[in-house]
Amino acid sequence: MPIVSVQDVTKTYASGFQALKGVNLEIDEGEILALLGPNGAGKTTLISSICGITRPSSGRILVGGHDVVTQYRQARRLIGLVPQELNLEPFAPVGPGVAFSRGLFGLRRDPARVEAVLRQLSLWEKRNARMRELSGGMKRRVLIAKALAHEPRVLFLDEPTAGVDVELRRDMWKVVAELKRQGVTIILTTHYIEEAEAIADRIGVIADGQILLVEEKAQLMARMGRKNLSVHLREPVAAIPAALAGYELELCNGGRTLIYSYDTKSDGTGITRLLSDLQAAGLSLRDLETRQSSLEDIFVDLVKERP
Ligand SMILES: Nc1ncnc2c1ncn2[C@@H]1O[C@H](COP(=O)(O)OP(=O)(O)OP(=O)(O)O)[C@@H](O)[C@H]1O
Ligand SMILES: [Mg+2]
CATH class of the missing domain: 3.40.50.300 (P-loop containing nucleotide triphosphate hydrolases)
Incomplete structure (x- = not known):
């Protein structure tokens, strides 16, 4: 009880x-x-x-x-x-x-x-x-x-x-x-x-x-064992190239940044493959950045996502 x-x-x-x-x-x-x-x-x-x-x-x-x-x-x-x-x-x-x-x-x-x-x-x-x-x-x-x-x-x-x-x-x-x-x-x-x-x-x-x-x-x-990889591109793109459709990607910053979300605890993060596929798709990178999601992100998302 x-x-x-x-x-x-x-x-x-x-x-x-x-x-x-x-x-x-x-x-x-x-x-x-x-x-x-x-x-x-x-x-x-x-x-x-x-x-x-x-x-x-x-x-x-x-x-x-x-x-x-x-x-x-x-x-x-x-x-x-x-x-x-x-x-x-x-x-x-x-x-x-x-x-x-x-x-x-x-x-x-x-x-x-x-x-x-x-x-x-x-x-x-x-x-x-x-x-x-x-x-x-x-x-x-x-x-x-x-x-x-x-x-x-x-x-x-x-x-x-x-x-x-x-x-x-x-x-x-x-x-x-x-x-x-x-x-x-x-x-x-x-x-x-x-x-x-x-x-x-x-x-x-x-x-x-x-x-x-x-x-x-x-x-x-x-659940917080997720990280975001931000890929900053040299040239902005209008949309996520079709060749990258298989990745969990988000385009932001006026087409200049791709955000890839991945699980830090799974066997492979998929980053190596993503980077070579980016190159194959003709995108050139200016910078990379990773960020760990935290309880704070979950909290902020929960509180702001409500209708
Ligand atoms: N005696 C009261 N009469 C009318 N409204 C009240 C009364 N006490 C609290 N409220 C309202 O109820 C809501 C919740 O208040 P409460 O004090 O429970 O919030 P809280 O989560 O403890 O906030 P805080 O983090 O600021 O302490 C607020 O909008 C507050 O204005
Ligand atoms: Mg209170």
Whole structure:
């Protein structure tokens, strides 16, 4: 049974704006799912719906088998949420704040657990500091500590590394990897494709309130094992010569460039043959260039190709 199950969920805000247009998503226990999508795609709306903060207009969401609307308390107990907006009391002290978050779920005091969480997030030295004395990155880590205080099984991180420097971003990735080792299921949203590439087991792409793709990262990567060879010609041609009809070619740049797409993992790329066939067809080359397609290309294509 998936730990999170989102079934035909739509969300229309009071303004009449439809932010989710029939979302289906199943998340397995222990996985890291990265949701990629442009601003306004509906990522925060989806997460808020799963966490029971926003009420879906239709459809159903289960967390650990509990309906997030009719069994809110049972579902919410399993969830840790690090919201996109920093919402911390400026004068609240770090350590007691984390202990307090735990208490909100009706759990007994557990200083050892709170210490472990603070240490894991490198906040132990700052346990007596007040929020306003912390840097932005530390504040973000305090939010994670608060979200982990009640030992949730599913952790939602909404843009955990937005506006965070490279070093801290990598620290955050380590924290996520460590939580995964402990068996926590993690769903994070991000604009950073390299972040999804670095830490996710599965990647979902969402745009305009719809999930466009959810796929194992490894499979996506395999699809990305394609390269483009651009052949720049000395003289422009009006059309691809008939002799080259057997190749997967595209003519662009006013007939000056031929683009050949090939699979880097197949036995032969076909480049040698293509080049001699080009010559046989009477074309002379000015330059050659190859480019690896990336997750970014797939993402951009997906998001722009929609009607
Ligand atoms: N309370 C609200 N009332 C009306 N419209 C809203 C509300 N909250 C969000 N929206 C709209 O719903 C759409 C999706 O917003 P959402 O915050 O879910 O996007 P997002 O993918 O998280 O974007 P970002 O990457 O900028 O965080 C946007 O067009 C937004 O303006
Ligand atoms: Mg958002």
